[in-house]
Amino acid sequence: MLLPTQFRGVEADYHHLRSSVQVWDVACERQVQLFGPDADRLAQLLTVRDLRKMDIGRCGYAPVVDANGRMLNDPVVLHVDVDRWWFSVADSDLVLWAGGIALGKGLDVDVHEPGISPLAVQGPRSEDVMARLFGDDVRAIRFFRFSVLPFDGHPLLVARSGWSAQGGFEIYVDDDAVACRLYDALMIAGEPDGIGPGCPNLIERIEAGLLTYGSDITRDDTALEAGLDRYCALDAPIEAIGLAALRRQRDEGVGRQIRGLTIGGPPVPLVRTWWPLHAGRGQVGRVTSATWSPRLNTNVAIGMVDADFTAEGTPLDVDIAGECRQVTVCDLPFPGSSQRSNT
């Protein structure tokens, strides 16, 4: 599965995404479907987020960790129907983890990846464009909720969500022929608004504090180190893999955490291997993603920082291929981005 990284150039895509509307083919987001009498129980086992209030029609960002609390994935979970959940994952074969747990525990639940390919419509003009295809019902969908709406006579699950902070929708397309017609129809409907193809945008997602599993978050980081505290129901009476380990870590202290960073000087290059963060002579973390922000007129970055250095305003140094730059720790998301991007 491949995902493009730019169409007109990362910065041109960024401005377009913030001002217009884009169609993203994010078919690489696969759905791990849990279906059957024990689907609710397995869904809760798989994530440390409390799913008890996640009614049918809702979705939410839901960290999946191992027994040590370390991150396996950070999907969006959808409560699709009675006894039916989707874990919408973009990296790693989470279907094997879910299937192994189900089999090991002897649960009565079917676990598989149905042929569902999401198409995202993102940007400030997305609601108007979507309304032309799906009618005004689409305007009534609240953030991180979904409705089933017809397109060309075919019912499609449409969620108000997406991997940007510019607003928009994700359409979960379960029919390849419909997908092609839908893509074309969106391009025509959005023409007056300057619609174009797009993809997750490096600048926009760093400004919004959207973390990437595999670079910002790794298999070795716990959900608390990843700064996902508000998605971890540490005190809820639920049975979830890794919750006990995260409780222990909270009590014993979290030794490092993902933070926002600004980096002085001219535009930085792309992070290909982590850049070490220093406080004086010692290494105290790493920069995992960085970009020049045209809007904030500085370099913005995401990094993992040792606990003693996570306070907002802490000055650090970063080593970019031998060049030392000044760094300041800050909160995510960066100013001016929606807080609602991950919910």
Next chain:
Amino acid sequence: MLLPTQFRGVEADYHHLRSSVQVWDVACERQVQLFGPDADRLAQLLTVRDLRKMDIGRCGYAPVVDANGRMLNDPVVLHVDVDRWWFSVADSDLVLWAGGIALGKGLDVDVHEPGISPLAVQGPRSEDVMARLFGDDVRAIRFFRFSVLPFDGHPLLVARSGWSAQGGFEIYVDDDAVACRLYDALMIAGEPDGIGPGCPNLIERIEAGLLTYGSDITRDDTALEAGLDRYCALDAPIEAIGLAALRRQRDEGVGRQIRGLTIGGPPVPLVRTWWPLHAGRGQVGRVTSATWSPRLNTNVAIGMVDADFTAEGTPLDVDIAGECRQVTVCDLPFPGSSQRSNT
């Protein structure tokens, strides 16, 4: 993880592999390590191959299937030490399946992917080249056995195995610096024999009947449909996931099976999407891999064929992008290839 598909061209690589010796960087083969008091039990749960006689120092081809007997992977399993097994996988995150089963069953076993990157030395001249680096002890290693031998003072697990039928070794390198020195040392030691870089070779592996997970074998095929009967201990008193389903399938009849095929006419193109196999007007299977064999002077192929058409010599037709060619069903491997490639 990337793997090259050719160096001098697929056919030139083929002749070189069959006459000389090649070094393959197959770091994409990851080791899923099971370690702890329940490692033996988990290893047996994970494969339908009977592991009871697989003593320490042995390795073997071991299908991994789900509860329905469908293929999850076809790794080589190594019994590394007391309470320690490696599943050497090249596709899919089997570590998540193994970890999920272990957690679900409450087993006392650690499951993870250590930083071990295999380097393969393949071809008829491989033993002599290896003996120059590791001494004559390497000659004593029997097929699908391994020894721990020193290189530059560093102990390395050396197995007589590899994904060709030309003979050779796989060295499981657990230290990146050693890996670079070893690669260079092999290139120097093998110079008199015309050593060069190489990789799994399309022509050689089809002639040898070596199946590729993801094209020849899919997630939807059972181990019996994949023709792996001799690795399925259907009547052994062992606890293995999927064994009951495979027993049922054997009793009820296997509806299709992977077979060898020859295809008439001039050299075929690369299979990019499966080619349909026909008997008269009806489709009775698919060609999943195919190549021109310079040695056999015909096209050789691997395909999945409905049970009524699997007999050796059965004539079929294949549709290659609209062109019809004559096909004959045959056994794997093709004549002149070693039977020992998968053991």
